[in-house]
Amino acid sequence: MNIEKRVRELVEEKIADKPNLFIVDIKMHSNGKLIVLIDGDNGLGIDDCVQISRHVGFHLEEENVIETAYNLEVSSPGIDYPLSSTRQYAKNIGRNLGIKxxxxxxxxxxxxAITEDAVIIEEKVKEKGKKAEAVESVIPIDKITETKVLISFK
Structure with missing residues (x-):
């Protein structure tokens, strides 16, 4: 049985009644760390993490899905975690992004703004001898390899 697939099913079951929550990533690492990243259109509360963790942990034990010792970690992706879904982009409208x-x-x-297949950003474009101008750019999502939210500490 594929552990990540089973965990995804368990998480989807638990968040079925919370349409504002969604799965970002599920990874079983060789060191026994099982990471479940969840996000929410309005953020993610600690209670949600606890409930998801208990639900997943209980069923994994019950079904004996993982033979070896493991460490289950349920959290929201950190600020340095790349955006991976249109829902994540949508909740970051108004923020500065670094796009590779x-x-x-x-x-x-x-x-x-975000559309089904593109992100729209306001870039500062400076032409030689002129003042920098804010230009709206439409960037197709399939041309992006990584997007991170830029945090300014000014």
């Missing part, structure tokens, strides 16, 4: 493109270039700007 498939061609190796990097883009930076404020996320203003």
């Amino acid at each position: 493109m498939a061609d190796g270039t990097k883009r930076e700007g404020k996320l203003t």
Whole structure:
């Protein structure tokens, strides 16, 4: 049985009545660490993490899915975790993003909107001898290799 697949089913079962929550990633690491990353359109509460953890842990034990000792960790992705779904992009509208493109270039700007297949950012573009201008750019999601939220401590 595929552990990650079973854990996904258990998490989906537990969050079925909470449409604002969604799975970001589930990974079973060789060191026995089972990581479940959940996010919410309005954030994720500690209570949700505890309930999901208990539900998953109980069923994994009951079904004896994992033969060896493991450590179950349920949390929201950290700020340094790349965005991976349109729902994650949507909850970060208004924030500055650093985007790595498939061609190796990097883009930076404020996320203003998201469509099914593109992100729209406001970039500062500076032409030689002119003042920097804010330009709206539409970036196809399939041309993006990684997107992270940029945190400013100014």
